[in-house]
Amino acid sequence: MSSGNFKHExxxxxxxxxxxxxxxxxxxxxxxLAQGERSVEALAKVxxxxxxxxxxxxxxLRQVGMVSARKEGLKVYYALNGTDVIELLNSLRNVAExxxxxxxxxxxxxxxxxxxxxxxxxxxxxDRAQKGLVTVLDVRPKEEYDAGHVPGAINIxxxxxxxxxxxxxxxxxxxxxxRGPHCVLAFDAVAKLREQGMKARRLEDGYPExxxxxxxxxxxNP
Amino acid sequence: MSSGNFKHExxxxxxxxxxxxxxxxxxxxxxxLAQGERSVEALAKVxxxxxxxxxxxxxxLRQVGMVSARKEGLKVYYALNGTDVIELLNSLRNVAExxxxxxxxxxxxxxxxxxxxxxxxxxxxxDRAQKGLVTVLDVRPKEEYDAGHVPGAINIxxxxxxxxxxxxxxxxxxxxxxRGPHCVLAFDAVAKLREQGMKARRLEDGYPExxxxxxxxxxxNP
DNA sequence: CTTGTATTCAAGAGAACTATTGAATACTTG
DNA sequence: CAAGTATTCAATAGTTCTCTTGAATACAAG
Numbered sequence: 001m002s003s004g005n006f007k008h009e010x011x012x013x014x015x016x017x018x019x020x021x022x023x024x025x026x027x028x029x030x031x032x033l034a035q036g037e038r039s040v041e042a043l044a045k046v047x048x049x050x051x052x053x054x055x056x057x058x059x060x061l062r063q064v065g066m067v068s069a070r071k072e073g074l075k076v077y078y079a080l081n082g083t084d085v086i087e088l089l090n091s092l093r094n095v096a097e098x099x100x101x102x103x104x105x106x107x108x109x110x111x112x113x114x115x116x117x118x119x120x121x122x123x124x125x126x127d128r129a130q131k132g133l134v135t136v137l138d139v140r141p142k143e144e145y146d147a148g149h150v151p152g153a154i155n156i157x158x159x160x161x162x163x164x165x166x167x168x169x170x171x172x173x174x175x176x177x178x179r180g181p182h183c184v185l186a187f188d189a190v191a192k193l194r195e196q197g198m199k200a201r202r203l204e205d206g207y208p209e210x211x212x213x214x215x216x217x218x219x220x221n222p
Numbered sequence: 223m224s225s226g227n228f229k230h231e232x233x234x235x236x237x238x239x240x241x242x243x244x245x246x247x248x249x250x251x252x253x254x255l256a257q258g259e260r261s262v263e264a265l266a267k268v269x270x271x272x273x274x275x276x277x278x279x280x281x282x283l284r285q286v287g288m289v290s291a292r293k294e295g296l297k298v299y300y301a302l303n304g305t306d307v308i309e310l311l312n313s314l315r316n317v318a319e320x321x322x323x324x325x326x327x328x329x330x331x332x333x334x335x336x337x338x339x340x341x342x343x344x345x346x347x348x349d350r351a352q353k354g355l356v357t358v359l360d361v362r363p364k365e366e367y368d369a370g371h372v373p374g375a376i377n378i379x380x381x382x383x384x385x386x387x388x389x390x391x392x393x394x395x396x397x398x399x400x401r402g403p404h405c406v407l408a409f410d411a412v413a414k415l416r417e418q419g420m421k422a423r424r425l426e427d428g429y430p431e432x433x434x435x436x437x438x439x440x441x442x443n444p
Numbered sequence: 445c446t447t448g449t450a451t452t453c454a455a456g457a458g459a460a461c462t463a464t465t466g467a468a469t470a471c472t473t474g
Numbered sequence: 475c476a477a478g479t480a481t482t483c484a485a486t487a488g489t490t491c492t493c494t495t496g497a498a499t500a501c502a503a504g
Contacts, residue, residue, distance in 0.1 A: 099287025
């Protein structure tokens with residue numbers, strides 16, 4: 001009856017998952033992966049890491065089963081393993097938000113100044129979009145949009161928003177979304193649109209949460 | 223618009239919480255704390271760590287807001303900060319269980335051999351206990367029992383179970399519980415009772431989950 | 445079969461983490 | 475106020491993590 005050893009062994013295994021969450025770069029990779037599968041190269045590009053370093057982080061995540069790899073041609077595509085990983089990330093965010101003062105300060109000072117209107121709820125958005133009351137704007141990069149998006153959403157990456165400003169009707173409400181509750185793309189987009197006198201709001205959370213809440217999507221993986 | 227820095231700063235903060243979960247001893251401390259508040263000395267004792275080491279781990283947990291400290295007399299009592307911390311721990315366990323082969327193997331080989339009957343569900347237990355159909359057995363140490371327990375439960379720590387075997391009716395079902403889904407105390411107790419021909423089962427999960435599911439408790443903190 | 449591309453492997457420097465030890469602090473008790 | 479207790483602090487050695495660099499592998503295309 002070596003319960004002590006068994007128990008410690010079990011906690012050691014749990015700690016391996018914790019360790020995977022203990023590095024900012026890995027968390028960032030996980031956030032990108034929450035959008036859908038990605039190649040190593042693509043992940044290295046968006047995260048600003050070297051390819052070798054990205055590969056090493058991904059292997060750590062794979063060792064604890066949080067992501068899986070699929071090889072197609074020359075490229076290796078990584079993807080999150082199941083929705084419970086997204087739930088874990090959300091739990092982590094929750095705890096950090098409610099208990100770490102720095103996070104609160106960061107979010108307060110940086111985000112709320114740009115977003116003083118309440119974000120729109122998912123189900124509400126679906127309803128209004130179907131009635132043609134709002135324009136749904138996906139500000140993520142094109143590849144992410146192509147991999148799946150909210151039904152009826154149009155895609156204008158943040159960098160190109162400036163060029164398309166004149167195609168919006170100032171009286172028609174725009175709802176922007178991107179990768180998740182702390183993805184700044186949507187915040188920046190809303191700020192930019194409001195500067196131009198548009199009625200813009202953010203969607204609560206982002207696309208990963210849209211998926212996990214079981215709402216319909218459009219586009220998708222080949 | 224230094225979104226990149228802001229974003230990385232945010233992930234760095236999240237990673238602090240992940241780091242708190244990256245050590246087996248800290249996870250074990252968190253499990254004990256899920257039972258209720260505990261002094262440093264008590265935690266050091268159950269975890270087998272030195273007092274100084276325990277104190278350091280607790281301070282790390284406090285820095286990320288997962289636990290809080292309260293001083294009373296000579297002792298400092300630590301407690302979990304809110305139920306979202308328990309949720310985070312459960313998420314971590316979920317991911318580890320479903321994705322790490324070693325965990326599965328550990329649980330399979332060590333626990334299922336001892337527990338081939340399905341564990342009883344919480345709401346079902348409450349119902350049956352009220353009708354007097356089952357004896358609810360709390361096998362945690364006395365101090366933990368005193369700090370709060372399932373209504374009507376009797377307390378016999380595992381070490382003393384042997385002495386009290388004759389007070390059970392072999393025809394009357396016994397449901398044992400302890401600290402959580404992987405606490406081995408209840409498994410060992412059920413194994414021991416069955417060896418003696420008793421009808422014994424485990425409660426699903428443990429006392430922390432009982433609390434978070436909003437069911438009534440008995441006894442409590444002074 | 446040779447070339448090019450995407451990814452992984454391997455080694456190493458520097459930083460961070462962990463447990464131990466012994467001293468320091470804060471508080472209670474007599 | 476002196477003695478005792480619970481906890482924290484500080485320093486340290488050994489281990490582990492992280493990133494970089496350059497080479498190795500696997501595969502596709504020509």
